[in-house]
Amino acid sequence: MTDQLLAAAAPGTAYDPDTDDVVQAELAAEAAAAAAREAELREAVRTAARADEAARDELTRRAGGYVQADVDAWLAHALAAYRGHYRDPAAREEAAGLLTPPVLAHAALLAELARLVPDADVDQLAFAARLATAEPEAAGELAVLLARAHPAR
Template identity: 45%
Template sequence: MTVTEAAAALEDARLRQHMDRDREDLADDERGPAEVSEWERITQLLVTAGGVYAPETDAVVQDELAADRRAEEAEQQRLQEQQQLAARADELAAHMRAGRLDRTVETRPGDEAAREVLVHRGDYHPVVDGWLAQALADRSGHYADPAARTAADSLPESV
């Protein structure tokens, strides 16, 4: 895109914004002003830098794309953690139903959160608290680590 094309796009955006100013359904719409602002930025970039505009060389666009990628990666990480937590809650519930939630099942980091998942799903049983309390008292499983024992403050009073 050349500076002339960018200037024409800017004028089109300003005209659309002007024509839409009396429409009630667009009163709170921020797209018009944002579009004008972006075309102003691109036009100014081309005036000062010269040449042809390409999004691949626009630092602002590349920063926005990088931020979008980071946000998507963070969301994927969050979803993966939720799936792992749900899987651990399912595993603990299966042990609990089978009567095997005892010292043979080692605690892991995140079991406190898995307990909360069981509570929220309505699949909780006090056996879970007893299992966590026993591991905490024995300093077994992940509670062998002093930091894990300190972090166990998030457990309910019953544990």
């Protein structure tokens, strides 16, 4: 087939993949497959985030604020430690639009405190949840300050 194409081409003709229908079709198919994979990943991230929020809402509805605080702490710990579906950078980015400001502030503060004091256990960091719940903006600002105080990661 290649021999036929070369024989049919005028002398001095240069091959241009931009005008090759087969090459263009393959590139289009690859781009469509990549877009489909990316869309599937985004949907999986959204589904996981919605599941987190649904679990949080249902537990809160059933048991009141006490469970909500526990679920929020779990979400903050998972986000701070990049565990579960928060391991994926896209999931962490999506969480910024789905989780409440206290949860996000708690996660940011936990991440910085854990970086500064790696051997701290959960009980030693319980104050972070109280700060984030009472003053989420201040807790977020504290996390930023701690990150600046020790920028090497």
